[in-house]
Amino acid sequence: MLLIPCPWCGPRDEAEFHYGGQAHIAYPDNPAALSDEEWARYLFFRDNPKGPFAERWSHTAGCRRWFNVVRDTATNEIHAVYRVGEPRPVTA
Amino acid sequence: MSGQPYRREGATGKTLRFRFDGRDYEGLEGDTLASALLANGVRAVASSIKLGRPRGVYAAGCEEPNALVQIEEPFPEPMLTATTVELYDGLVATGLPGQGRLADRPDPARYDAVHAHCDVLVVGAGPAGIAAAGVAARAGARVILADERPAPGGSLLGTTETLDGRPGHEWAAAEVAALEALPEVRVLRRTSVIGHYDDNYVIAVERRTNHLGAAAPAHVARERVWRIRAKRVVLATGGHERFVAFAGNDLPGVMLAGAARTYVNHYRVLPGRRAVVFTTNDSAYAAALDLADAGVEIAAIADVRQAPGETWAARCAERGIELLTGHVVTAALGEGEVSSVRVAPRGDGQAREIPADLLLVSGGWTPVVHLFSQAGGTLRYDEGLGAFVPGEIRQAVEAAGFARGVTTLRGCLEDGAQAGRRALAAAGFAVPSETSVPAAEEEPAAAPAEHLWLVEAPGDDDYGAHFVDLQRDVTVADVLRAVGAGLSSVEHVKRYTTAGTAHDQGKTSGLLTSAVVAHALGVDVGELGTTTFRAPYTPVSFAALAGRDRGHLHDPIRVTAMHEWHVAHGARFENVGQWKRPWYYPRPGEDMEAAVLRECRAAREDVAAMDASTLGKIDVVGPDAAVFLDRLYTNMMSTLKVGSIRYGVMCRADGMVFDDGTVIRLADDRFLVTTTTGNAAAVLDWMEEWLQTEWPDLRVSCTSVTEQWATVALVGPRSREVLARLAPGLAVDNDSFPFMTWREAEVAGIPARICRISFSGELAYEINVSSWYGLALWEAVMASGEVTPYGTETMHVLRAEKGYPIVGQDTDGTVTPQDLGMEWIVSKKKADFIGKRSFARADTSRPDRKQLVGLLPEDPGVLLPEGAHLVETSSLPEPPVPTLGFVTSSYRSAALGRTFALALVSRGRERIGERLYAPVGAELVPVTVTSHVLYDPEGARRDG
């Protein structure tokens, strides 16, 4: 079980959180202007890297805040935790 | 001791009586079931799973591959190893053929869980673990020391080694007692660490009363699961001895050399009278000498090496033990147990048969790297040890002592102390300038081991009795067959042969299996690698994992304010998520069908009431609340007037229906949103996700108020009349209180919010009061005696007759509002809302999409099963049979006087009037497709 440092509450057990998939996938400004393919990419396509991955987590059983984590999907090492709206920090 | 013929002279302790395989025996306090059986000369303890061969005790700990037993009394428990079952008075057990039987009665014992945090967790209380824990604990760190055995000492328990001039196990006991007296130290005995996960999250199982049998106090949890989060972990898990593949290596009487040494020294039991020793390394010599000193005749030592350790050879000579260097054991012989051992020089030479009842085997020692590997560590092959040892690891974990390949007692103590120092530094403590370890005796200089895995068989032998996995009955022949079939990875061979998949997970045999695979492939063991180590390290009972989360504590139970009335009035309940909802209220003599038909008639023809409190309710408040709801729902909410109500549907971005419910505008900046009962939490999550991650600029807050309100749905043509009597201050005529509006008034003297909404098509009201008054309101509604209570089944029938879908029953995440026949709920005016863009995708406008329709079975008495598929033809073609769709809801209707169903059917609306067929069992039931609205399609009834 991961120990996830919530930016609002500090380190808490993974069981308190919900996973929210890849981060920095913004809802398009004007969906009507997108082609079917562009819209399908927004809906259905996500990266699945082996290595550092910026992803969203929600502290559902705690402060209920969404935030972002850079986690290595191969080792589970958490490189960075940052708040919604902040840019992805540079990590090793 | 006449009852225990193999008990050593002078062994003392309380006598315990036990029964095994139907015979009564005596053992001593401190015995395991295995040592007690050996003391009584019981050789065959179990039989093998596939071949039914007799099997005896092979090891002395959790690595035991053979001696599987079932405890019968005091409480049935299957699949335990006799080597880890502590003996108690009254124990009744039987040997197992590889499979046990679950208890036929409920387990009366309690199981519990504990959460703990520490600076340093030390796994294993052998020399290295105790040394590490001692250094960390004396510097003030919070230390947990866990060990699977009843007493600390690890390897010291089985040897005659001394520390600081006294027996090693005495030092261990005294040192651990001293550490335990420190305020920040916790020693967990009889505690197996079974899993090592991310961020040093470690699961251990503590067996608290198992060893007490019937004397176990009822108030103490039998087992406790420890969930430990440690800053730093020291894995001092020691090693397991492995055996060698030769013919008959599974016969009772064949035993690992180190295990025999433990039985002699620790349990005071002789595992035989006359032994042959077969070894690839020096360690078996200590065992042979300890056995010889205890009175076991050592007939010969067959050492595969030409040059064993000189000191050991000299000590053998002193005792007159015949040493056969460059020899192997080619076969253990005997009927049902070892009676002789065939020994031969390696290569050519004359074989000899030596009479013996015991054959000690040592194929070398394997570090226990399970937890290190589970924790994410890499392993590397150590040529000297002939085994895999810990390599790199990212987590704050290190192995110490033999677990990382340190072979001497002195080395293990020193290694443990160093690990303790590093753990202190890593956990932020001051590291003492020096640490001392107890003085160990000088050990003989070690001669290198020679890693022999497989004793070659004569040409006519098919390797069918050269076992590699005793518990799974896997032989060298099986492995060769797997390799011959083209498998070249140990993972594949494991799955093909099942080697390493038994209760012991190949602790003594995994490396041997790999080595035989490597031998067959002509590669090195190190090159081939290991199979993946996975939790649990040792078997764990489901009862321990379940802990207290059983029965009514398995999941929270939610009940409404009116629950006790429902119970008192004989309601049958259905589970909706965690809620207990009244399903129907049978009267004496009524079955479900009769009760539901009666309740439906009351709602359609008279007046009826349902407890609707479980509907999800969310307060949506803030200056931007209307904007927010416009983005969330497919229809317009911002135009809703204060005092009015609107039905709404929410979709996911892919355009599929996610939830539906009503939106009540309480003020310009305040809405009350209702959700389906099962989706209440998901809808709140959804709202918060969008507000926080996409629209943080919107000034809106959302609060769940589901439990703050109790709701009574009052339904039927006479509902207005009943409400008027209960709420004399409320103007209830249709003009004053029209459909889809809400009013505040006192109902039965209780402040209430009354909504004129209908989920049945009838004139109806939903009366909401503070949940404190829920029961009082319900009782007031029921007091007149003219209102029929109804449950969820009637609610389902009534809504289905009107074609109202239930999200999650008539939809499954692939259904759009348009598929449901609800184009009217999708706004054309709004620039955007969640899901809008998806309605322009080619997929959502496919003409062959499944659409919600009604079905009327041609026989009006036939009730279609929900889930039944629909086909076009009156007889089934050859499979695969193309299906047009499936039944989502199916009921008997009082109003229609017949059965009916809702279904999702490809091109359903085009098919209205067509006949389709539902395969039910062997029959094809003819049905006619109709509109999904089967009752009152004009909506004439909602105003009463």
Ligand SMILES: [Zn+2]
């Ligand atoms: Zn938090």
